[in-house]
Amino acid sequence: MTQRAPSPAPLAPSEPGSTAPGDAPSFETAIKRLTEIVQVLERGEIPLEESLRLFEEGVKLSRVSQQKLDSAEKRVEQLLAVDEQGRPRTTPFATDSGDEA
Numbered sequence: 001m002t003q004r005a006p007s008p009a010p011l012a013p014s015e016p017g018s019t020a021p022g023d024a025p026s027f028e029t030a031i032k033r034l035t036e037i038v039q040v041l042e043r044g045e046i047p048l049e050e051s052l053r054l055f056e057e058g059v060k061l062s063r064v065s066q067q068k069l070d071s072a073e074k075r076v077e078q079l080l081a082v083d084e085q086g087r088p089r090t091t092p093f094a095t096d097s098g099d100e101a
Contacts, residue, residue, distance in 0.1 A: 027068045030061045037061070 025033070037058040041051060081089040 030065045034061045
């Protein structure tokens with residue numbers, strides 16, 4: 001009799017509204033959860049409805065992560081910007097991601 005490797009613990013469902021702007025997970029948390037979702041979906045051992053739910057959660061996490069990356073890129077660009085004389089340009093920037101679409 002062949003033994004299957006034990007399957008990992010089921011993924012905890014995401015909390016409703018967890019990707020709302022005020023409640024968005026950290027970038028690291030979102031990427032970790034997204035990785036878990038991808039692994040579960042790639043195994044293909046869950047019912048269609050659960051797969052769709054996880055896919056939807058993954059899309060939301062992907063969007064949140066991309067927004068955080070875009071915001072970080074803008075901050076880096078501001079920090080590295082120079083004026084016409086080659087001096088560092090100082091421009092205040094918001095520390096929160098309030099400029100979301």
